[in-house]
Amino acid sequence: MKSFAVLLCIFMCFSCDEIPVPKPKAFLSLDYPKAAYHKSLLELPFEFEKNKLAQLNVSKKNNTLEGIILRYPALKASVFINYKKVDNNLEKYISDARARTQKHLQVADEISERMYENDPQNLYGMFYDLKGNVASQSQFYVTDSTKHFISGALYFETKPNYDSILPAINYIQKDMMHLIESLRWK
Template sequence: MRLSYPEASYSKSDLDVPFTFNKNSFATNVGLKKMAGQDNYGVNIEYSNLKGTIFLTYKNIDGDSISLMKFIKDAQNFTQKHTIKADEIVEQVYINDERKVYGMFYEVGGNAASQSQFYVTDSVNHFLTGSLYFYTKPNYDSIFPAAKYLEKDIKQIMESVTWK
């Protein structure tokens, strides 16, 4: 059985947050939640047809290099917790000097709870992390096509992030 998904069509997000990104029109809902702390937000990009969500968390670091290092370490540790179930974790560095976006994308293979995770920052004021989760028990063979489709959306988010 071959699963097919529509060709991705991206448009700029229009949320009241300190960054913009391109989102796929295939997403069925984009929710925004103000979190504890100044300028901290959660954004959920839901794909009900795929029974999955990309969860974004934004934190304002306001020039605090200690907080930045803590957030990066937390993001890396969060990904490494999946090594229990993951067959492999492939890291891909992301650098865009023009837009001042630097980060890491993690592709998690195997029956882990999350197949893709990332973080990006400008290294001074902004930190954004994201994870992909499906509403089903992790079975890599079954969710692989959807995970690959949404991996492209996650990379599009990383590549299109612009800080306000």
């Protein structure tokens, strides 16, 4: 009986063939600060609210506004915003904005469009959400259809790896939508 118990213990010790799996040392923590928005205080033909986390840079050529860059240093990302005056060329600007988005069609897994319309503020546009390992994950354009046209695109300072940067994409997309919703023409 003793030998049976010893054999049973030996058998139980060697019968389990569990392969050891290394445990990760830590989990990735992606806690972004809660967005706090404030109005941009720039002399522009429009005003908007931006996240305090974003640094604002204005690009001018010959004293004419070319664009704005919202930099997110902590996320290694930037939103490039272009402004153009409309002078019977709105269709061309919209076509160009769509073409910039369609350039990503070969690489993108999906491109979803969200129409934006705010009649009281005279704002009309489109927001594009690009899924996959594309260079620009979000793009938009907004216009009043008579005088102003604004387009924007999100870029990261890294090789696109959609799964890794998805939390940052979602965070900045909320800021982009807030920018559009808070936009007012002067």
